[in-house]
Amino acid sequence: MHDQGLIEDISERIHMKKLAIQICVNLIGRTISQSEFRVKDGEKLIKTELYYRLNVRPNKNMSASQFWQTVIYKLIHDNECLIIKSDSDDLLIADDFYRDEYGLVEDIFKSVTIKNFTYSRTFRMSDVIYLEYDNENLSKLLSSLYSDYGELFGRLIEYQKLNYQVRSTVDTEDVHSKDPKKRAKMQKFINDMYASIRSKVFAIVPQQKGFKYEEHAKTNNSGNTIDDINKITNGYLDQVSKALGIPPSLVHGEMADVEKHTRNFMTFCIDSLLKKIKDEFDGKFFSKQEYLSGQRMDIRRVTYRNMFDVATAVDKLRSSGVANGHELRDELGMEESDDPIHDKYVITKNYSETVEGGEN
Known part of the structure; x- marks a missing residue:
């Protein structure tokens, strides 16, 4: 135990x-x-x-x-994460809440807490964003x-x-002394010496009569x-x-x-x-x-990847007529352009010259 x-x-x-x-x-x-x-x-x-x-x-x-x-x-x-919409249209992340689950009707969320505020009202599942x-x-x-x-x-x-x-021992001649003042003084000296050795890279221990300090290093690291x-x-x-x-x-x-x-x-x-x-x-x-x-x-x-990494692939898709400009811009994360040229499917000459049976 x-x-x-x-x-x-x-x-x-x-x-x-x-x-x-x-x-x-x-x-x-x-x-x-x-x-x-x-x-x-x-x-x-x-x-x-x-x-x-x-x-x-x-x-x-x-x-x-x-x-x-x-x-x-x-x-x-x-x-799980619960997001509610406040009266000011703010999206707030709930820190704590209690969920009542039902089989045939909407689940209910109670005691919805956001930082130091707890709602007294309840929220239906359709009123919140709930992610699992x-x-x-x-x-x-x-x-x-x-x-x-x-x-x-x-x-x-x-x-x-x-x-x-680091293990060490201290030998003193008056270890059996009954004088509490002497023992307290010796203990303070040992504590100060230990603190100095522990905190400083270079520490000096003064030699005292009847006092011997020795370290026992462990060598099998x-x-x-x-x-x-x-x-x-x-x-x-x-x-x-x-x-x-x-x-x-x-x-x-x-x-x-x-x-x-x-x-x-x-x-x-x-x-x-x-x-x-x-x-x-x-x-x-x-x-x-x-x-x-x-x-x-x-x-x-x-x-x-950025658009320059896929420029060759974009060129092939466009020139072969597989995708138009809008579809390619959408895949690149760009907004739709008003230029009507992007509505067209384009086939370049090197693709259009290839017909069934071989060359033109």
Whole structure:
């Protein structure tokens, strides 16, 4: 029982779990916060109050980037995030709430708390933006995983500290003295000497009659322990990143095949989260009739390539007649142009000369 208490005490002082979650969640939050949340009617971009709230200033106290980083953190860490719309059209992130779930009617949200204010009213599901990350609370999975890694990590830290511990002894002739003043004076001298040795690179210990100070260095230090600690830390970080859909190489900053890993990160992590947000926004900000008539939310995520990287591919798509100018501009994240030339499908001469059966 005593040993178990020691393990729990060690694990409580380890910040490995918090650090791993912060690294991964912050990477996702920073990426999504760079997205542009567009409101479109057909192919036309509409800049309304909603566009301003989602991309510039969601509420009086937060910028759009800060807002979305907070949303993503709560969504992943708490497995859910509740956003309500105030009477002044501010978008507010709830810090705490209680949800009443029903089978055939809308769920109800009660005791919605934002910082130091708690709403007395209730909110229906149709009145709020409610996002869920997964079917199972991710924090519970990470905690169970951490219980194994944390115990091993704590043991190695304690072993390493013990390995490099400086041990010393002090011999005094009047150790059995009954005079409390002498004992207090000697104890103060020992404490001052210990503090000097501990805090200073170069410390001088004055020699005194009847006083002998001696250090006992431990010489069997193992250099592998530091590597073992780093391996455990990186191992836990890898497991957390995989659970969130992040390639571990991106978390560690490795440059080998960075484009391939970035593409996987955007496809399997970022796009899936943006799809959750888009589906919720489409269902809450637009009626069924408006959505079917072409009004929708269009989220343009940050791209890891610029237009110059894909210039050759764009030229081929345009010159072969596969896509017109509007479609290409939309894929590049550019607004629709009023120039009628972009309405046309163009086939250049080198493509038009090729006919069935060979050359012209």
